[in-house]
Amino acid sequence: MAVVGIVPAAGSGERLGADGPNAFVVCAGKPLVEWSLEVLSEVCERVVVAVPPGVQLGADRVLGGAVRSESVRIALAAAPEAEIAVVHDAARPLLTRSLVERCVQAVRDGWDGAVAAAPMADTVKQAAPDGRVERTLDRSRLWSIQTPQVFRADVLRRALEVPAGVLAAATDDASLVEAAGGAVCVVESPPENLKVTRRVDLLLAETLLRDRAGC
Numbered sequence: 304m305a306v307v308g309i310v311p312a313a314g315s316g317e318r319l320g321a322d323g324p325n326a327f328v329v330c331a332g333k334p335l336v337e338w339s340l341e342v343l344s345e346v347c348e349r350v351v352v353a354v355p356p357g358v359q360l361g362a363d364r365v366l367g368g369a370v371r372s373e374s375v376r377i378a379l380a381a382a383p384e385a386e387i388a389v390v391h392d393a394a395r396p397l398l399t400r401s402l403v404e405r406c407v408q409a410v411r412d413g414w415d416g417a418v419a420a421a422p423m424a425d426t427v428k429q430a431a432p433d434g435r436v437e438r439t440l441d442r443s444r445l446w447s448i449q450t451p452q453v454f455r456a457d458v459l460r461r462a463l464e465v466p467a468g469v470l471a472a473a474t475d476d477a478s479l480v481e482a483a484g485g486a487v488c489v490v491e492s493p494p495e496n497l498k499v500t501r502r503v504d505l506l507l508a509e510t511l512l513r514d515r516a517g518c
């Protein structure tokens with residue numbers, strides 16, 4: 304089955320406070336997105352990246368959309384040969400080959416989707432807008448959801464065919480697949496698979512990537 308990587312990298316990265324888009328901020332010596340591309344290229348036959356305006360386009364570099372899931376839809380449309388789609392945010396540079404392979408294997412085993420996830424370490428409460436706690440959730444069955452998110456490509460294509468408002472409200476692709484009736488499983492990720500959103504994440508990622516690269 305043709306395994307294709309889909310990397311949304313078109314975000315502006317305002318929360319990071321960098322000059323340019325967050326995926327292209329230099330971290331441990333290279334642009335953030337390059338760390339993920341290196342790992343994905345070991346597992347995927349091809350990797351299509353959704354980039355922000357101003358970045359050179361090409362067959363594997365397409366202009367991203369206004370929201371994340373739109374960027375995923377555009378990049379997936381550029382890979383009609385994909386049978387398994389490995390969606391991974393450029394903002395998670397500490398991806399490991401083993402995590403990608405375990406998610407791909409779960410889809411080969413019959414799941415429509417398999418998502419990297421961390422068991423919830425904190426207690427989770429639901430609160431009203433005024434701060435009043437409404438309830439405490441049972442964390443033993445709660446997972447914090449990350450990327451990679453791997454899908455049967457035909458299932459993901461169908462799930463992404465929704466109105467723009469639904470795409471904009473989706474915080475991950477698996478929720479769209481679930482809403483379309485797809486069966487999705489969680490795959491436990493290593494603790495370092497963090498998302499670079501704020502400056503503190505960038506500093507942590509820099510340390511971990513330098514440690515990994517031995518420099």
Ligand code: C5P
Nearest residue numbers: 311312313314369370371374392393394
């Ligand atoms: O911050 P957010 O969760 O939206 O970003 C997750 C990933 O989605 C980042 O890698 C970012 O570059 C990407 N993104 C995108 N297109 C957008 C918004 C975010 O590719 N319009």
